[in-house]
Amino acid sequence: MNILFVYADTNSSGHPRISLGITFLSGYLKRNGFNTWLCYYREEEDAEHCLKMIRERNIGLVAVSSVTSSFPSAKELIRKIKRARPDIFTVCGGTHVSAFPEELTNAEGLDAVCLGYGEEPLLELAVSIRNGGPDYSIRNLHFKTGNSIVKNALRPFPAAIDKYFPEDRGIFYDEFKRKGLAPLLAPGAYEEFIFCRGCPFDCSFCSNHILKTLGSGRHLVNPEVATCISSILQARRGRAFKGVNFHDDILTLNRRWFMDFTRAYAKEVGLPFKCNTRIGMFDEDIVKALRDAGCEAAIIGIESGNERMRNTVLNKTIGSNEDIIRGFELFHRYGIRTHSQNMIGLPEETFESFYDTVKINARILPNTATISVFYPYPGTRLHDRAEASGLLGADPFPGSGIERETSILKLPGFPKSRIEFYARNFKYLVRIESLTAGSTALTRIGYCFYSSLPAQRAVFACLRLLDRFLRWIRLRPGP
Numbered sequence: 001m002n003i004l005f006v007y008a009d010t011n012s013s014g015h016p017r018i019s020l021g022i023t024f025l026s027g028y029l030k031r032n033g034f035n036t037w038l039c040y041y042r043e044e045e046d047a048e049h050c051l052k053m054i055r056e057r058n059i060g061l062v063a064v065s066s067v068t069s070s071f072p073s074a075k076e077l078i079r080k081i082k083r084a085r086p087d088i089f090t091v092c093g094g095t096h097v098s099a100f101p102e103e104l105t106n107a108e109g110l111d112a113v114c115l116g117y118g119e120e121p122l123l124e125l126a127v128s129i130r131n132g133g134p135d136y137s138i139r140n141l142h143f144k145t146g147n148s149i150v151k152n153a154l155r156p157f158p159a160a161i162d163k164y165f166p167e168d169r170g171i172f173y174d175e176f177k178r179k180g181l182a183p184l185l186a187p188g189a190y191e192e193f194i195f196c197r198g199c200p201f202d203c204s205f206c207s208n209h210i211l212k213t214l215g216s217g218r219h220l221v222n223p224e225v226a227t228c229i230s231s232i233l234q235a236r237r238g239r240a241f242k243g244v245n246f247h248d249d250i251l252t253l254n255r256r257w258f259m260d261f262t263r264a265y266a267k268e269v270g271l272p273f274k275c276n277t278r279i280g281m282f283d284e285d286i287v288k289a290l291r292d293a294g295c296e297a298a299i300i301g302i303e304s305g306n307e308r309m310r311n312t313v314l315n316k317t318i319g320s321n322e323d324i325i326r327g328f329e330l331f332h333r334y335g336i337r338t339h340s341q342n343m344i345g346l347p348e349e350t351f352e353s354f355y356d357t358v359k360i361n362a363r364i365l366p367n368t369a370t371i372s373v374f375y376p377y378p379g380t381r382l383h384d385r386a387e388a389s390g391l392l393g394a395d396p397f398p399g400s401g402i403e404r405e406t407s408i409l410k411l412p413g414f415p416k417s418r419i420e421f422y423a424r425n426f427k428y429l430v431r432i433e434s435l436t437a438g439s440t441a442l443t444r445i446g447y448c449f450y451s452s453l454p455a456q457r458a459v460f461a462c463l464r465l466l467d468r469f470l471r472w473i474r475l476r477p478g479p
Helices: 020-031 044-056 068-084 095-099 119-130 170-178 225-238 255-268 284-293 307-313 321-333 351-364 381-388 416-424 426-436 440-450 453-475
Strands: 002-008 035-041 059-065 089-093 112-114 141-145 148-151 190-193 243-246 273-277 295-303 337-344 368-373
Touching: 002 020, 002 044, 002 068, 020 035, 020 059, 020 119, 020 170, 035 044, 035 068, 035 170, 044 059, 044 068, 059 068, 059 119, 068 089, 068 095, 089 095, 089 119, 095 112, 112 119, 190 225, 225 255, 255 284, 284 295, 284 321, 295 321, 295 351, 307 351, 321 337, 321 351, 337 351, 337 416, 351 426, 368 416, 368 426, 416 426
Parallel strands: 002 035, 002 059, 059 089, 089 112, 190 243, 243 273, 273 295, 295 337, 337 368
Antiparallel strands: 112 141, 141 148
16 A cells, blocks of 8 residues: 655744654555655645645555644645545644644544554554555544544553664655755765654653653663664665764763763764753763764753743753853863754743843853744643733634744733844844953943844844855855
């Protein structure tokens, strides 16, 4: 049987990227005798391409992956698919429907939703459809049958995930070529991997507290180190790439696994890599192991430089600002670049509490610092907090605007226009603060500067021009 995956990536602020979840699902289905294809759904013309693929490739099952911000577009595409081909079975997975399986009721043309990990449920569904099904008793799936909903129990979390490797990356390579995104596959690009599943923390802006309930047993699982190394080496045989981006939530979470992995990686792979870690989840031995294995950048979430906002509102329990400063200093000492991740437009945030985020970044001086506008993902505790405080509009699933670039909350004293303006110019705020910190006179000038939005616009415009000039100087041909 032929299966079409649809990766709904509309309303995204990021560059087109591989959905690692789909690569695992596709690889597992192919090894079990199914043919799979992908439609990367980002623009309207991709919807027409999707319908064309369904016609030409005799598709029997369409599996859609969507997050909250793209779900309205995904629903519309599913509606079009079902009207064009009523005989096709449609299923949707991803964090959004895992948190809100009741979406099945009102989504025209959607036959089922998958809660949590999808490898086994999707394989069982595909086998049952091929055998004349579907089987409406598959665990982790909810089905729509006429006017009723069949809600099946959840299965235990997998005790081991090695059999789900290797991933099927080629399914994305073909789509990138179709969409004219071949530079993403250039030898100088980085390849993306994720190995360890689960996170033990409960940040209020994250859906992790929901995901931990979508099964029984231990939700944290690591594949064997040999499986991970084999996956990377096989991907290198498929195409050349310069380095690796590890997307594990916290690569350093399991110390013993991490130490074994970095030793094997240094010996058998040896490519530069970037990874996520967390304040409190590394020490000097771990940072040294990262350096020795070829880590060129560590990505660390700060979210807010205001300790009350970070520890109480966000429940990002990583200690004090001094703990953050010491953590970044450790990476600087070992020559590993750092990247800080930050947020703006949070419930209860004011300009003054946001400016603490500017100040902490000016103290730690990461090599790069990014900031995202807070997006209230339904089902998260911070969404519920914002809703209870009357900070949200009438739409519980805001699908308009660009995710993490557009402010949705109505914060008293911190208007949407300023939130988005400071998000766009965050690096200049950090640069100015790093220059004025410690000078009383300059600090006073800074207070006047932040009280005048026209002055800020003028200064930031000049800094952008300076950046462009310096970039031109670096890139222009030599004599």
